[in-house]
Amino acid sequence: MPKVAYSEEERQRIREALVVEGLELVKKQGIQHTTVEQIYQRVGISRTFFYSFFPTKEDLIVEMLYLQQPQILAHAKKKMDDPNLSWREGVRQFLYDCCYGERNGIVVLTIPEQQRLVHRLSKESYQVFREKQAKLFGELLECFGIRANRKCIELFINLSLTAMVIRRAIPEVLPMFVPEAADATVEFQINAIVDCLAELKGRPAD
């Protein structure tokens, strides 16, 4: 516990700083290579004080993901507003940027990271996670000009996550997959998603 007493407002400010600085570090270095120590030192607080905000690294990571959501949406909007890109090419580039997130400052969790994170969440936090996830992907579809129902959003989540996790899961997590075809597999997945979205765009949500 810190020696000095912090007001609720100060605590809130420090908490936000930890999430902001954490996300910046993780974008540059990846989750695996970012330690809790690096983050609290950057904010200038002690280890003990850090843990009064976030009991584990995963509790912080999930907040970083929530902070990233409007940034991801802004990235999609930028692609959609780019006059040099067709609708199709804009959506394709956005999905590609997410799949190769580490090159584009977008944090995408690997399968083991997803497991650690979700298994840490309480039932209530898991519910919040699901709602925020559905909200983000629903807004992305809206940004692409698609008014989708819950079922469509859920399928879009799974298809996007498939494309995003697979490449980085080969060969360690998915050792039976052919490593030489990893990029082609992602490319195929992205094109299949774009084809599906193009079709959805053409018809009203049921």
Added chain:
Amino acid sequence: MPKVAYSEEERQRIREALVVEGLELVKKQGIQHTTVEQIYQRVGISRTFFYSFFPTKEDLIVEMLYLQQPQILAHAKKKMDDPNLSWREGVRQFLYDCCYGERNGIVVLTIPEQQRLVHRLSKESYQVFREKQAKLFGELLECFGIRANRKCIELFINLSLTAMVIRRAIPEVLPMFVPEAADATVEFQINAIVDCLAELKGRPAD
């Protein structure tokens, strides 16, 4: 070690029986619920004698997968020869049967099972595994009337494995995926593969 001396021929016969009986048991019960003990008892040999053939369960499983390969190919041929099925519906049903293998007597490894298996293989055995995998998927494409090059085969392997592992990986291994959309995700993957194969069928391999 067994008390009696077995001829090389007898050893070969027992080895084959272990693979055959093992595959039958695993088809019925799944890999997880099948023990090495159940298999060697069915063949009527001792634990020690069993391990003189297969140092681990995984060494036996990989042989079971090789034994299953012509069976899978025969299943595909049956779909292709069925006069009541269009080409598209035949391919679709075959992929569907593989994705829901546990209902159709087809052994499909989960992600953790794939990891355990491949990590057990020696460098030489891994090479053999890759060759047999490419041979099976190449023959499947031929069975679908597609003459494909290595690159196409490797992509087909990854796309098929994607469809096959995903459903059973939700929610444990892939906890961020939406469980309610698991079946729709597999359906989408299968249709995307069939679309791709239909296009490949129409043009010569390069």
